[in-house]
Amino acid sequence: xxxxxxxxxxxxxxxxxxxxxxxxxxxxxxxxxxxxxxxxxxxxxxxxxxxxxxxxxxxxxxxxxxxxxxxxxxxxxxxxxxxxxxxxxxxxxxxxxxxxxxxxxxxxxxxxxxxxxxxxxxxxxxxxxxxxxxxxxxxxxxxxxxxxxxxxxxxxxxxxxxxxxxxxxxxxxxxxxxxxxxxxxxxxxxxxxxxxxxxxxxxxxxxxxxxxxxxxxxxxxxxxxxxxxxxxxxxxxxxxxxxxxxxxxxxxxxxxxxxxxxxxxxxxxxxxxxxxxxxxxxxxxxxxx
Numbered sequence: 001x002x003x004x005x006x007x008x009x010x011x012x013x014x015x016x017x018x019x020x021x022x023x024x025x026x027x028x029x030x031x032x033x034x035x036x037x038x039x040x041x042x043x044x045x046x047x048x049x050x051x052x053x054x055x056x057x058x059x060x061x062x063x064x065x066x067x068x069x070x071x072x073x074x075x076x077x078x079x080x081x082x083x084x085x086x087x088x089x090x091x092x093x094x095x096x097x098x099x100x101x102x103x104x105x106x107x108x109x110x111x112x113x114x115x116x117x118x119x120x121x122x123x124x125x126x127x128x129x130x131x132x133x134x135x136x137x138x139x140x141x142x143x144x145x146x147x148x149x150x151x152x153x154x155x156x157x158x159x160x161x162x163x164x165x166x167x168x169x170x171x172x173x174x175x176x177x178x179x180x181x182x183x184x185x186x187x188x189x190x191x192x193x194x195x196x197x198x199x200x201x202x203x204x205x206x207x208x209x210x211x212x213x214x215x216x217x218x219x220x221x222x223x224x225x226x227x228x229x230x231x232x233x234x235x236x237x238x239x240x241x242x243x244x245x246x247x248x249x250x251x252x253x254x255x256x257x258x259x260x261x262x263x264x265x266x267x268x269x270x271x272x273x274x275x276x277x278x279x280x281x282x283x284x285x286x287x288x289x
Contacts, residue, residue: 023051024049033098043098066093067093073085075173086169089165090165093161095160118151144167
């Protein structure tokens, strides 16, 4: 019984070894190359189970998913001979597995190095045509489009398909940043001083115009008030004159009563006059002649 079990186990092991030597599988995320004594005989194997001849055939598998080349930031010179530090990355995938294997030996690191050199050459050329302002604010998207198109053409010779080239950020070296910052600060201060000067000039002009208008309004108001007051005094004088002409004695009494009221407005008021003076004629004579 033990010998039978041992024989079965050995048979299973041999069967597995033979199956592994004869068959191979290709995952949906992979591309495979079938070699015969080191020579490529098949590079378009569909996902699934495939047959190979032991010893004669060997298989290499490669990841066909999108890869990311995240290179170290590099310095580039602009047309102004100013240094900028550019951080970029590339998205790529294997397109032709035979060409990829032939040109890079099937080494992902080797492919990344070749791509990095292509990107560096392209960035150096494009940045050399532009100023700092253009690469920082104006033409970054244009540079990325040009690099993507150019890298696609170059990478196709390596069996690669470049999906996208992106510039993550563009920085200035510390010494350049300080110089640019100081220049921008001075420019902003100049603009601010100019705006303050213009504002002060406008404020003075508005203030002078407001004072002039206020003076005119007050003068016109005083003129109108004096005219109304004069018209009122004339009307009052005319009314008094007409009333006086109708009954002179009553008008004289009315004026005397008003004078008494104004003179003796307070208990503390003292008036030193002769009792028979004209002022008290309506007190001394109950009947007016």
